[in-house]
Structures are given as structure tokens and as C-alpha cells.
Amino acid sequence: MADEMTTHFTVWNHKGSVLFAHSEPQSQVAGGFAAKAYYKNLAHVEQLAAEAGGQFLAGEDVTIADCVAMATFQFADIFHGVPIPSSAPMLAGWYSRFSNRPSAEGCAYPQSILNVSRGLLEQCPAAT
Numbered sequence: 001m002a003d004e005m006t007t008h009f010t011v012w013n014h015k016g017s018v019l020f021a022h023s024e025p026q027s028q029v030a031g032g033f034a035a036k037a038y039y040k041n042l043a044h045v046e047q048l049a050a051e052a053g054g055q056f057l058a059g060e061d062v063t064i065a066d067c068v069a070m071a072t073f074q075f076a077d078i079f080h081g082v083p084i085p086s087s088a089p090m091l092a093g094w095y096s097r098f099s100n101r102p103s104a105e106g107c108a109y110p111q112s113i114l115n116v117s118r119g120l121l122e123q124c125p126a127a128t
Helices: 002-016 028-052 064-079 089-099 111-117
Strands: none
Touching: 002 028, 002 064, 028 089, 064 089
């Protein structure tokens, strides 16, 4: 599920962010649909992590799911200003804890790029 969540976020980003307006056709419909799918997958990952019952997404050991989810959430949060929603408290807690790992240190993007990349939620809201 983490890989599907990443795919949906990528489509949302590419179709709805002004950052990509110069390089590919934009579509509020496609972006909004992808945003809705991203949040649906995020809710499913939240449920699966709760069922696994460990300190990591799939239980007591770090798996590729943790690495994929971390990359997606960092990109969403730091680069696009899209936080984990309050409806996913387990993922928000996991993200906070996992972010403190030395191996999970986030990137420092140039402010000039962040000025364009942030605001995805306003540029292309999730379809209702």
C-alpha cells in the first residue's frame, strides 16, 4: 500500500502543482482524483499499521514499507507542505519518531524551489 500511496501522491504533484506546469499538461481533475486516492491509501496504511501493532508500519522491524512511506511523507511535508492529516494519528506519530533516526534526515531544499512547490493543497485540492 505504501507504494500505491507514493504513486498517487506523485500524480497529484505532477498534475496539480504549478511546479510542473511548464513541463507537462496540468489537470485539476486528474490531480484531484489522485489526491483523493492518496488520502484513501494513507487511511489504509494507517489501518494496516494499527493491525500490525508494532513500532514500525509492519510490526517490530523496519521494512521497505517504512522507507517508502518516509520518503513519501518527507516529500509531501517538507517539499509540498502537505502534512499527514489528523485523521491518521498513528502515522503522524510514526513519522515523528522515524524522522528522528539519523538515517531519515530530511533534505534541505533551496528556498527558491520551496516558494513554488509549497501550496499543493491550495493549488489542487482532493476531489470530493
